[in-house]
Amino acid sequence: MSHRNAPLTPTGRLRLARCVVDDGWPLRRAAERFQVSHTTAARWASRYRRHGEAGMQDRSSRPHRQPRRTPxxxxxxxxxxxxxxxxxxxxxxxxxxxxxxxxxxxxxxxxxxxxxxLDRATGEPVRRYERSRPGELVHIDVKKLGRIPDGGGHRTQGRAEGRRNRTGTGYAYLHTALDDHSRLAYTEDLPDETAATCAGFLARATAWFAAHGITIERVLTDNAWAYTKNTWRDTCHDLAISPRWTRPWRPQTNGKVERFHRTLLDEWAYIRPYTSDAERQAAFPDWLDWYNYHRPHTGISGHTPASRVTNLSGQHT
Structure with a gap:
């Protein structure tokens, strides 16, 4: 590709060379006509004589010999x-x-x-996929997150005091359902990850997606205990959803929701020091609204998740 300030394109070089070689113009006249130096005109005329039209193209700047190249x-x-x-x-x-x-x-x-x-296990490039329509596949996973004691944890009180405050605070279990095509996400903070809790979350997530015009056809989960029990299977059957499971020891298969949880931690859970778990939870609805409706998502070319759901982006301002 020619430099943006180059006075001659390959077409211009060919015209100059033909004026000199085919029409017999003096080099200085051709140089003046095409507003280049005498030596430039001579170079393109010489290349045209030796190589014809092919000689007018740009050449690689790589040297013919590289004596210091790595053996x-x-x-x-x-x-x-x-x-x-x-x-x-x-x-x-x-x-x-x-x-x-x-x-x-x-x-x-x-x-x-x-x-x-690259896939760390095989060394092969990761194969990325995306379902063609919303609801065709929904990824579900749980993120375990330590609760913040009243008064703040180690980020506001220091390591020693934060460790004392943390006693008995327990964990939050963030259950997330994320649509593969649109990346639209639904998350609940629940007290555990038992089979009954996971089944109840699926029922509510299905209703939430239905309210947004999405019918869940399949769900993909890992092989955690709760997702292999009859409670989960029966709930999927009652909701007309086909359950799917990842291959054992292959969390990459459920990578979209795993990546969402990382974004959730970076942009909400750990974005600033909170003084209590209630304060952090109060900030979550606004963050999730931002993620679904306003945040550009790099995995879908900078669009928002809501923009990929028919008529959904117009329902929210």
């Missing part, structure tokens, strides 16, 4: 370590005795993706 055996060693141990440029550099920037260039030269988009 092939070192590159092979870097690539082998990356495949076997799935480590990044810093650790590769330490093992191979080269600079981290050199290790990075070797990985880029061979088209190896960054570690963040």
């Amino acid at each position: 092939a055996q070192v590159e092979a060693h870097v690539l082998r370590l990356r495949r076997e141990h799935r480590i990044g440029p810093l650790r590769l550099a330490a093992r191979c005795g080269i600079a981290a920037s050199t290790a990075h260039r070797i990985l880029m030269r061979h088209g190896l993706p960054v570690l963040t988009i």
